[in-house]
Amino acid sequence: MIEFHLDARSGVAPYLQLIHQVRHALRLDVLRQGDRLPTVKEVASGLAINPNTVLKAYRELEYQGLVGARPGVGTFVTGTLSGASVAAHAPLRRDLTRWLDKARRAGLDEESIEALFLATFRATGTRQEEDIA
Amino acid sequence: MTALDAQGLGKQYGRRWALTDCTLQVPEGRVVGLVGPNGAGKSTLLNLAVGLLAPTTGAIEVLGGVPADGPAQLAKVGFVAQDTPLFTSLTVADHLRFGAHTNPGWDAAFAQERITRIGLDPDQKAGKLSGGQRAQLALTLAIAKRPRLLILDEPVASLDPLARREFLQDLMEAVAEHEVSVILSSHLVSDLERVCDYLVVLAASRVQIAGDVDALLASHHRLIGPRRDPAQLPSGQEVIEGRHTDRQSTLIVRTDGPVLDPVWMVEQLSLEDLVLAYMSQASGTTRGRRPVLEVQR
Numbered sequence: 001m002i003e004f005h006l007d008a009r010s011g012v013a014p015y016l017q018l019i020h021q022v023r024h025a026l027r028l029d030v031l032r033q034g035d036r037l038p039t040v041k042e043v044a045s046g047l048a049i050n051p052n053t054v055l056k057a058y059r060e061l062e063y064q065g066l067v068g069a070r071p072g073v074g075t076f077v078t079g080t081l082s083g084a085s086v087a088a089h090a091p092l093r094r095d096l097t098r099w100l101d102k103a104r105r106a107g108l109d110e111e112s113i114e115a116l117f118l119a120t121f122r123a124t125g126t127r128q129e130e131d132i133a
Numbered sequence: 134m135t136a137l138d139a140q141g142l143g144k145q146y147g148r149r150w151a152l153t154d155c156t157l158q159v160p161e162g163r164v165v166g167l168v169g170p171n172g173a174g175k176s177t178l179l180n181l182a183v184g185l186l187a188p189t190t191g192a193i194e195v196l197g198g199v200p201a202d203g204p205a206q207l208a209k210v211g212f213v214a215q216d217t218p219l220f221t222s223l224t225v226a227d228h229l230r231f232g233a234h235t236n237p238g239w240d241a242a243f244a245q246e247r248i249t250r251i252g253l254d255p256d257q258k259a260g261k262l263s264g265g266q267r268a269q270l271a272l273t274l275a276i277a278k279r280p281r282l283l284i285l286d287e288p289v290a291s292l293d294p295l296a297r298r299e300f301l302q303d304l305m306e307a308v309a310e311h312e313v314s315v316i317l318s319s320h321l322v323s324d325l326e327r328v329c330d331y332l333v334v335l336a337a338s339r340v341q342i343a344g345d346v347d348a349l350l351a352s353h354h355r356l357i358g359p360r361r362d363p364a365q366l367p368s369g370q371e372v373i374e375g376r377h378t379d380r381q382s383t384l385i386v387r388t389d390g391p392v393l394d395p396v397w398m399v400e401q402l403s404l405e406d407l408v409l410a411y412m413s414q415a416s417g418t419t420r421g422r423r424p425v426l427e428v429q430r
Contacts, residue, residue, distance in 0.1 A: 008323060008327070011401065011403060013347075014326075014327065040309055041306060041309035044306060044309040045305050045306035046302065048301035048328060049305060049327045049328060050305065050308070050328050050329065051305060051308055052164075054309075
């Protein structure tokens with residue numbers, strides 16, 4: 001079971017935030033097939049948000065093939081996003097930790113590390129798109 | 134079924150019009166946020182909806198009936214007035230007994246359970262309760278009568294942030310569990326952004342805009358670009374607010390289609406931006422052209 005949260009200042013619509021959190025949890029293997037999502041009532045009263053917002057998020061997740069509603073029982077995870085890639089997480093995380101240590105030793109502060117990561121991430125992202133095109 | 138249907142509704146106090154030519158249809162099954170500056174007519178509209186006031190002009194129907202017209206209509210609507218009035222010398226338990234006697238559909242088990250859960254002492258006098266506890270008791274009474282529509286006038290205005298959050302949590306739980314429609318007025322757009330899926334902006338005693346929140350957000354944009362005369366915009370784009378420096382124009386525009394002109398940087402609006410744009414439009418052009426109302430879903 002996961003617990004949702006809302007970032008009111010993010011500017012991202014609440015139903016999208018719920019969808020992102022489910023997808024994120026699926027990717028990190030926090031949510032697995034067969035797990036039950038909190039009920040609409042639990043989410044609505046827990047976060048003080050409109051139940052229709054929760055329904056909209058769950059419907060969209062259902063459309064994406066990630067969850068399924070069993071009437072009277074609840075909404076359950078039916079799909080997966082992690083797949084085989086979860087096995088690759090551990091070595092990648094080790095490499096990243098090593099790189100972060102190196103960056104800190106080189107005198108970069110948190111903000112510089114984040115900026116460098118994002119800039120590189122975006123640059124390689126566009127390069128791949130160009131390769132495909 | 135419409136929760137609230139007002140046609141040319143107006144209310145005059147002495148020589149002052151508190152509400153003018155209000156035509157508004159609010160669907161059932163929604164949580165409707167009613168926003169606007171002080172004195173815009175919000176409380177007047179809500180009091181007309183529950184039948185505490187009679188209209189000067191026009192007509193209003195709530196869930197297909199005339200407000201306060203007989204016991205059946207009264208049972209359909211729960212109302213919490215501003216400042217959550219209670220009987221100060223009666224205890225919490227007295228209030229529940231009073232509710233049971235005066236409401237045919239009273240859900241005693243729910244009322245009892247909720248009072249226990251929120252930690253209210255049944256023997257406490259209502260006059261000794263904190264603002265948050267009073268609001269919670271008033272909400273309990275309003276929900277326990279099992280109405281189809283809850284009307285709440287500034288229910289959280291006097292509450293601290295924690296009490297406010299708890300109140301809204303319980304309100305959303307009731308909406309999820311009992312599918313009750315809600316109309317609530319508030320100044321706190323950040324709260325409304327969480328709980329409402331339908332918005333009505335009332336300013337200068339008129340409805341400025343009303344519609345589904347997602348549809349409203351999708352049809353309004355902020356355009357930033359080189360200085361431009363708003364009159365030159367394509368016909369489908371209505372300017373709600375325009376600011377200009379000698380080189381730059383910042384416009385809040387309503388349009389159902391996409392904005393295609395590449396000179397504009399197009400930004401999404403938050404609900405608060407949208408409310409403020411309509412409120413400032415109303416304060417600037419109260420006697421000008423009336424904006425087109427009602428956004429269709």
